[in-house]
Amino acid sequence: MPNTETRWGTPPSAEDLAELAETAFAAIPQALREAVRGTAILVEEVPDEETLAALGLDHPWELTGLYRGTPLTEKSVLDAPGPPDTILLYREPILVEWVETGEDLFRLVRNVLIHEIAHHFGYSEEGIERLEDEE
Template sequence: MRYTTPPAIDDLLEMAERALGAIPSELRENVRGLAILVEEVPDDDTLEEMGLEHPWELTGLYRGTPLTERSFGDVPAQPDTVLLYREPILVEWVETGEDLFRLIRNVLIHEIAHHFGFSDAEITRLEGEG
């Protein structure tokens, strides 16, 4: 899809929902009840927590307890959430020329893989699939 204006939050959310169906099956099969939210930019508290100075440095964030840190009987207080940040994604899209759907898919894969406690090498492999 070609855009003549920057895609809105709803456009990115729609792409993210489609991208969720296009992630590798080893992730998709185990992600149920995941909430996907799109916000303009990370808030100041998030930037401070992540040690970042500029909001465009963060395209996505997983919020929840990774499976590697859960006990069998744990009941999460809130659903696992992947936050996608519209402005940083659009900046990366413009700067790299990457296909926007593929970029959103890769951000989703990266953040969902954190849920599973995957290493950076495993995440890079998953991003390359598909």
């Protein structure tokens, strides 16, 4: 696990969060990493209005991450190739949660990343909550 005691003199940049996400991704079990190979992990400032409307959200800070793609449970070898699956991490909402909760930033980024990977495997929000409750 990386040094999570980093002190930030300024708000972490998108590049800082991308680096934390890469480190978090490298730390998850190899079998899981292999299963999401080819999935892009991107950092954006906030979700766009179209995404918020599609999810029924009013404010961009309500969404820290998003999986875009077809969950493995719905894929078929007969499907025509489409755009690559993508995990989006939203910088501003993550930083707001970080400040509000006092959670370690690396741990927060890792949790958002793992949450979105679970969506890649077809888990619903309820299923993810049940998994988190089992820890």
